[in-house]
Amino acid sequence: MAISVSIPKTPRKKEENIIATYGLHKYFYTGVGETRVLHGIDLEIKRGEFIIIFGPSGSGKSTLLHSMIGLENPTKGRVELFNKDLYAENEDERSMTRLEKIGIMYQQPIWVKAMNVAHNVALPLNLLGTPHREAMKIAEEKLKSYAMDKWAKYKPTELSSGQQQKISLIRALITEPEILIADEPTGNLDIDSSKRLVEGLKELNIIGRTVIVVTHDLQYLSYADRTFYIKDGNLAGIYLQDETKELINDVLNKGKSIFKLEKASK
Ligand SMILES: Nc1ncnc2c1ncn2[C@@H]1O[C@H](COP(=O)(O)OP(=O)(O)OP(=O)(O)O)[C@@H](O)[C@H]1O
Numbered sequence: 001m002a003i004s005v006s007i008p009k010t011p012r013k014k015e016e017n018i019i020a021t022y023g024l025h026k027y028f029y030t031g032v033g034e035t036r037v038l039h040g041i042d043l044e045i046k047r048g049e050f051i052i053i054f055g056p057s058g059s060g061k062s063t064l065l066h067s068m069i070g071l072e073n074p075t076k077g078r079v080e081l082f083n084k085d086l087y088a089e090n091e092d093e094r095s096m097t098r099l100e101k102i103g104i105m106y107q108q109p110i111w112v113k114a115m116n117v118a119h120n121v122a123l124p125l126n127l128l129g130t131p132h133r134e135a136m137k138i139a140e141e142k143l144k145s146y147a148m149d150k151w152a153k154y155k156p157t158e159l160s161s162g163q164q165q166k167i168s169l170i171r172a173l174i175t176e177p178e179i180l181i182a183d184e185p186t187g188n189l190d191i192d193s194s195k196r197l198v199e200g201l202k203e204l205n206i207i208g209r210t211v212i213v214v215t216h217d218l219q220y221l222s223y224a225d226r227t228f229y230i231k232d233g234n235l236a237g238i239y240l241q242d243e244t245k246e247l248i249n250d251v252l253n254k255g256k257s258i259f260k261l262e263k264a265s266k
Pocket residue numbers: 028029030035037055056057058059060061062063064107216
C-alpha cells in the first residue's frame with residue numbers, strides 16, 4: 001500500500017512585525033548641499049509577507065531599503081529589525097544580522113571581481129564560518145538547482161547583466177535567509193525571465209520567507225500581499241493585493257495627464 005507523506009508547510013505568522021520604520025527621515029549631505037530623500041516613513045512589514053516597494057525613479061526606494069537593513073543611518077526616526085532597534089546596534093552587529101538572516105539582491109550587483117561565480121556565491125557561507133569545501137559544495141548545488149552551474153568557473157563580470165542578476169539571487173539565498181530583499185531584480189531581464197524570477201520569489205515566499213521587492217514595474221504588483229507606494233520620499237499609499245488595480249489606474253492616468261499637459265503646452 002502506498003503511504004502518502006504530506007510535507008508540512010512553514011506556518012505563516014503574519015501578525016508579527018519583522019521590519020518596521022517609525023518617522024524615518026534620511027537626508028544626504030554632499031558638496032552640492034543637503035538632499036532630503038525620506039520624509040518620515042512609518043511602515044510595518046509582517047513576518048511571511050510579500051511586499052513590493054513601488055515608486056518612480058529617484059523617489060527614495062533604495063534609500064528606504066538600505067535604511068531598513070542597517071546600511072543607511074536614519075537622519076531621524078527609528079528602524080526595528082526582528083523587533084530590535086537596529087541602529088542601537090553597532091556596525092559589526094548589524095552586518096552579522098544581515099549576513100545571517102537577510103539575503104540581498106542589490107540593484108547593482110556587488111562582486112569580488114577576482115573570484116569566480118562559485119566562490120562569490122559561497123562567500124556569505126565562508127564569512128559565517130562554514131568550512132570552505134562544504135561552502136563550495138552548497139554553492140555548486142545551488143547553482144545547479146537554478147541551472148546556472150555552467151557559469152561556476154566564470155568571473156561574474158564575464159556574464160550578461162541578466163545572468164549576473166540570477167547569480168546575485170542564488171548568492172542571496174545561499175544562507176537560507178529569513179528575509180529576501182531584491183532591489184529591481186528584473187531590471188536587466190527579458191519579459192519571460194522577469195516573470196519566472198518574480199514567480200520564483202513568490203514561491204520562496206509561499207514556503208515561508210518574507211520577501212521584499214523594489215520595482216517600478218506595474219505588472220508585478222499583483223504578486224504582492226501589500227504594495228507600498230513611495231512618492232517623493234513619502235509613503236503615498238499602501239495597497240492590498242486586490243487593490244493594486246487602483247494604483248495601476250492612478251499611475252497610468254497620471255501618466256496620461258502629464259502627457260496631455262505636455263501636448264497642451266506645445
Ligand atoms: N549616497 C547618497 N548621497 C547623496 N544622495 C543620494 C545618495 N543615495 C541616494 N541619494 C539621492 O536620493 C534620491 C533617491 O535615491 P534612491 O536611489 O533611493 O531612489 P530610487 O527610488 O531607488 O530610484 P531608482 O528607481 O532609480 O533606483 C536621489 O535623488 C539620489 O540622488
